[in-house]
Amino acid sequence: MKVLKFGGKSLANGLGLEKTLEIIKHKKANEEDICVVVSARGNATDELIALLENARNGQWEEEDWINFKENQLKAIPQQQDILDTDFHNLKNFFAGVKLLKDYSLKTKDEVLSFGEVISAKTLVQVLINEGLSAKFVDARSFLITDDRFGNAIPKDEISEKNAQAAFEEFYSNGAIPVVTGFIGVTEEGETTTLGRNGSNYSAALVAKFINAEILENYTHVDGVFSVNPELVEDARHIENLSFQEANEMVNFGMNVLHDKTILPLIDKNIPLKILNTFKGIDQTGTLISNDKNNTSVKSLMLQENKSLVVFEGRGLLGKVGIDARFFSALHRAGVSAGIISQGSSERGMGVVVDEKDAPRALEALRKEFARDYDTKDVQSIHSIDGLSVISIIGQKMSHFNQSYNALIKNHVEPLLISNTVSGANVSIVISKEDTSKALNIIHGELFENPKQIHLAIIGHGTVGRALINQILNSTHDIVNRKNTHIKIFAISNSKNLILDKKGIGKDWETQLQTSAVPANIETLLKYAKENHLENLIAVDNTASSVFVENYELLAENGFDLVSSNKIFNTLPIDRYKNLRKVLEDKNKKYLYETNVGAGLPLIDTIKLLHLSGENITRVKGVFSGSLSYIFNNFSVREDAFSTIIKEAMDKGYTEPDPREDLSGNDVARKLLILARELDLVNEFSDINIQNLIPENLQSIAKDEFLSRLEELNTEYEQLKKSLPEDHVLRYVGELKGDLQKEKGQLEVKLVSVPKSASLGQVKGSDSIFEIYTESYGENPIVIMGAGAGAEVTARGVFGDILRVSENK
């Protein structure tokens, strides 16, 4: 015999009932012996409770009652009269409650029992209408319980005997028994219920009593998942579970099952299958059985609406009996304690309770400890409400570190962590707002799902555009190689913003053009927060000083920062230090390898040398790709200086106004950034900069300047002629002085160097950096290569993004 249990949604009018019928018919067609246990149909139990409450409060609406009735009768339009007596009796109960303005738990159980009775009778009629033979079985004919109304405990032995006798009859006549779930009866004949969702328990008991081969529980979900699929997209369906595992999950809040359901099944080793009524005949579901091979199932369970009751008593150290008083008080208040925490300092205690119980718990505790309050042995008794408990089932404390780190990095700080003495479980208490984010993070860690990195990219000039395309083109490879999924969730320019937590695709430019969302940092932060996005990185590819203003705010809101924009690092030193402080406080990173020498690994090298205690004595180099091109060419070619500048402009090496490069400011900024890496506190104004533009051309309009470019020629021609033989011109930045002091000497200037020196050998638009250190002596570390260009810069930014991601 198979026991099939159908829940409220499976029996509701319409699709539910249709599917239930299909399943039963299919079983019968296969000549399977079945017994059906039912819940009340749809939300009947809730509706009955509401009607009861209204009757008591004098808010009875005849219309609600009629709706309830009609809804229940819809499935059997021709045979409505079979329920006449039940509705009549039910109505009488309500009339009594209206009169008395009150009801007992006993009355409540009587009233609720009609939900299941009506359901079973209806299903029997529906089956008969389909030509099947079925018989209504009132569980009260065999299921004896104690008299804890509302949560009665079955008496197994006698119930089993009764059941076996009752079921004898059905075996012989082949009718499908349709049994009322949820309800039982005391030895005195009073109706009881087994607690909300108790039909599952009833079904397990029936299965046990009649030695069923399996209990098939038809629900509206596909079975058990590693985590609630409504909260975590990547939730995994679990096909097999052992009884122990299922029991553990139930204990930690799995609500697919009633908490006592599994026990009767374990007694007789009857497997339980959880299936989805709406998925029809062919489905895997979840099989819970005695199979001990599955001992590695991991899952996350969630308990919501919890409070942490906090009891602080500094005068209690070493006193005996405080805990006993504490828990007795809770006991008297009828409050059940979940996670319990007490430090070895015994200065207080934290206990997790249901949020609705917290006020009662506080009242009871304050009363119990009133005297100790007066003597100041107890300082505070309060509660922190709005909490959730996430339990990681199947994880030992020793493996919890990864999940924990990931939580902290994403600003989710558990209020309490607890492991169980038996079994491998870790529970954390967190605030309600963090629940969904935390579930996603831990689930990702447990199942090694690709780590989700969420990027906001600001600016899409040449570097920004190249970066976005590089990322979109390599998303797939990075998932495969590094198990990291880099998603661009935001792109913004100075006007518009586009947002998509699923990841913005290749049509980003059109989207951005047509976006109606104005660029706004608050909108961006709000979106990330509301969508609980984890592992956030903001990437600044603008060259402006506007977006830079948001760096601290971003770090405070959980973003790491990557920037090709140099401006922040050259702001006054106080601001520079402030950001570093915020970053440190918030445990966030800020990488900007491309600030100097584009993609060349310069900043990282200098940082590491400095950190490792190597004494850097001097840094010198050609910092600017455009000036490199200009002087590499001018030094060896016959062409006029202006021709070469124009050529560099045409090739896109210079800024739109080449004076940005020729003024030396760009090189100076880079030099300052390097200096600050060495903990020097130089300001921009400390730098000696040789401006290559004659004063009279420095502040005229760009167009005029370009038309007067030739005015530069004579001076530079003369300079070239005056060079010693085999020397060339190079525009260099140099950091020197006693670099152990507060400030170094920073100089940016045009110099002549021998062709054979390393600076003299740079070609094209390459950059070169010589790093002199104490250990390396007179032979500097030389880093040379393409130091400019959108593609290489974007690669460098991408590298920074990956570096930050790795740390997540």
Ligand code: ASP
């Ligand atoms: N009808 C009852 C309830 O809603 C029992 C059940 O559905 O399992 O709680």
Ligand code: MG
């Ligand atoms: Mg139900």
